[in-house]
Amino acid sequence: MAPRTRAEALSRERIVEAAVGLLDTAGERGLTFKTLTERLATGPGAIYWHVPNKGALLDAATASVIAGALAVEATGSPLREIRALALGLFDAVDRHPWLPPQLAAQLSRSPWGSVTPRIFESIGQRVSALDVPETTWFTATSALVHYIFGAAGQNAANSRVAGVDRAEFLHAAADAWEGLDPAEFPFLRSIAGDARDHDDREQFLTGLDLILAGMTGAGGSRRP
Amino acid sequence: MAPRTRAEALSRERIVEAAVGLLDTAGERGLTFKTLTERLATGPGAIYWHVPNKGALLDAATASVIAGALAVEATGSPLREIRALALGLFDAVDRHPWLPPQLAAQLSRSPWGSVTPRIFESIGQRVSALDVPETTWFTATSALVHYIFGAAGQNAANSRVAGVDRAEFLHAAADAWEGLDPAEFPFLRSIAGDARDHDDREQFLTGLDLILAGMTGAGGSRRP
DNA sequence: ACCTGAACACCGTTCAAGT
């Protein structure tokens, strides 16, 4: 019979799960060994027996969250699946706003760690199923991946400004842009009105389709 | 007569300059108040008199480096200027690889801080000068900005893997991809050969033109 | 106004000791 201690036995999965929870509710700065050991009712030594260091813990938290968002059902339409993947990642970033900074940091630690290949593979499979020349596969996939996380990160940041909800924030931002120096910031002033009321997911999908249009439509010709 | 102390007088600019230097040579983890005070031959209190905290110092370092990359000469061709801006930012990220993680972190602290508007304004001015409908200006600018920093960050990370030069790293990465499970990673396996010898800047520009093609060419039609 | 430097609270990590 397996030995059962009073509390749930500690495991790598339980630690990662707790880490994700702390990151979600308290942000990157909210995950410390103090908060983690309190939540798991142990000491730091116990955690270090399951996980080599904090960096690896952050990587595992990232991987577990990304893995969930990369699971989409096959529909036979690569274009539709790319949109589903993109929206899934967009929503994952919205639920886990610590994701983009963490991915960027992980990238500079080890460029092709464990998460990046899975993301590229998932998007890239659908890109290669589209009617685009093979020479642009990697470039197109790269453009899509970077747009997805960049735009999703911007959106997640917008919707988490302390104390105000999203609509309120967009209103304030639009007001701020309209108050900018017209000589220095003509562009931001010109789009301030549009920013006041737009749907984030809709805007995100529009940008995605714009990139997809470049791949499938006028694609191929450099320096048009 | 202005009082001149023995050493160069401390100033916000000198502190920011020293911070950029430390970030460039030792990375994000290399910038601490210890290394900073050593380089500037003072104590922490002196720095806190000029700068409110470390976050503001990182923001100032980011702003100073980005400002330099946003200065491009007017050529009359917005398309050419967008390419020049993109390449300038690409090279800035290559010289300052701490930039993308720092921008991502700054974004989640304050979404529209001081740097993001300047980047959006600079790209957006040229986008609005292209022949694209006004409704897509923000979306297109957003796609360009996120692609630029995402791809530049990936490249900078690639070229800084400890101990090996860029060509050596790409070779190793390609080998690793070819060794992946064919059932799970068909895409990465298929592009491994191309990855072995490609020009990073060329690849980056190709991706940029792909997005620009989507804006100027087939642009506008959602769900093609 | 500008700088010094000791002191504080906190953080990631280690490790001898337990079961």
Add this chain to the structure above:
DNA sequence: ACCTGAACACCGTTCAAGT
């Protein structure tokens, strides 16, 4: 094999005291 918890080195920040 798995966990405890004290100890260590380090980090950002403060502040009374100096000039």
